[in-house]
Amino acid sequence: MDINVRKRSQIQVIQLRGPLRLGLAVDELRQTLEDLTAGGDTRIVLNLAEVPMVDSSGIGLIVRYLASTKQRGGSVKLLQPSKFAIQTLRLVGVLNLFEIFDQEDVAVDSFV
Amino acid sequence: MDINVRKRSQIQVIQLRGPLRLGLAVDELRQTLEDLTAGGDTRIVLNLAEVPMVDSSGIGLIVRYLASTKQRGGSVKLLQPSKFAIQTLRLVGVLNLFEIFDQEDVAVDSFV
């Protein structure tokens, strides 16, 4: 999994490339989220444009950090999830927990 | 958890300080082991002298990397585990899977 992190006006934008699933991909994203939140960053945009699929361990991870960032006044917002990723989130009932955006600017600005 | 990694004649010596248990400690050690093995290092000495306790998730992690390093010709060997750590490993039946050492030199040399 390719993970790229940029900070834009106090918001961390994480760009992923590749399937988000059990193993290295989920482990690396967990570590990234752990590092960011440990450093006090709780406002996160997750760019899923190049993520063809998210499995249940990926969903569990995102949902977990959604909960913990929200408790600290932040959130995890999703940018451009694929049709199949949206379908998957809907099938397990968590789609409505997330704010979803088409444009990075709008996602970033939504935090202010 | 304090984690310190040194390389001694092709052997990675990982020194831990603090309880090895669910959460940050296990996550950080997992990441360290993942990074080392991904880089091709499969001969590992784990210094447990300053680890007062190891819980079942810590045991699971060590056992997992014992198995995967062994498959690649390496091993995870334990250095100076406390009496209680030894007792815990024995209670769950995995003590005999490990080579255990009192001296770092001897542990490192045992790989050749």
Add this chain to the structure above:
Amino acid sequence: MNDQRTGRDVDVLELLDLRIPAESAGVAEAADKVTETLTRLSVPEEKRLVIGLAVQEALANAVVHGCGNDPSKEVRCQVKTNPIGLVLIIVTDPGPGFTSELLPDPSQQESLQMDHGRGVYLIRQLMDEVQFVNGGNEIRMWKY
């Protein structure tokens, strides 16, 4: 392949019979192989994605719960099809199995924020028919 739903016996084509070591890298690789095979057979993308994710989940459970991530253990993944395009996936592990009927429903309001427990539920949502056999260490799942 005896299609339990319709009761017909149908001609079977064995597409894949993989044995993978019980580790997450093997899961991803095998799931990708299944998807590639379906691509070669011109299975439409949406159906491919759905089956690929179900295979990923079933293999992940077999590796994690069935084998405890012990790479010296092996998980088997069979893919079969028939002339009318039905796909049957069988994933088998050497573990203790489990009682799938006892699993809590992860889509309940109070479970929505849990970080696990969605795999079996997701498989049931994705596939058209799902059976656990041999006490739970073998899953058979059909996509029509």
Add this chain to the structure above:
Amino acid sequence: MNDQRTGRDVDVLELLDLRIPAESAGVAEAADKVTETLTRLSVPEEKRLVIGLAVQEALANAVVHGCGNDPSKEVRCQVKTNPIGLVLIIVTDPGPGFTSELLPDPSQQESLQMDHGRGVYLIRQLMDEVQFVNGGNEIRMWKY
């Protein structure tokens, strides 16, 4: 405290009654608090270590399996003792529970390399008496 083993009713001292958010940091903190409390009561080191690890395992299960690591959920940890030094720990979670009798034995040769599944077994080895009540979402464990 009704000591189920000896059938006596004994005087109870409530030492701790903690409620922690369901996340691993809370588990470590609470387990440390239990150990510190036992230290203040001059419980010998070995007994302290044993109880501390059992508490760590029970809380970890409550947080991970009982709450799915959802920090908006809460786990309760009670520590009681009596004049003769018996220690009773009660850990309660809001989850679905489980059937502890159905767990595979992690000390079997073929399970030794699994990366999980040792928590409940370890608790049973460490403590003198262990009961699961309310369908498994409450564990009561005694150290004499």
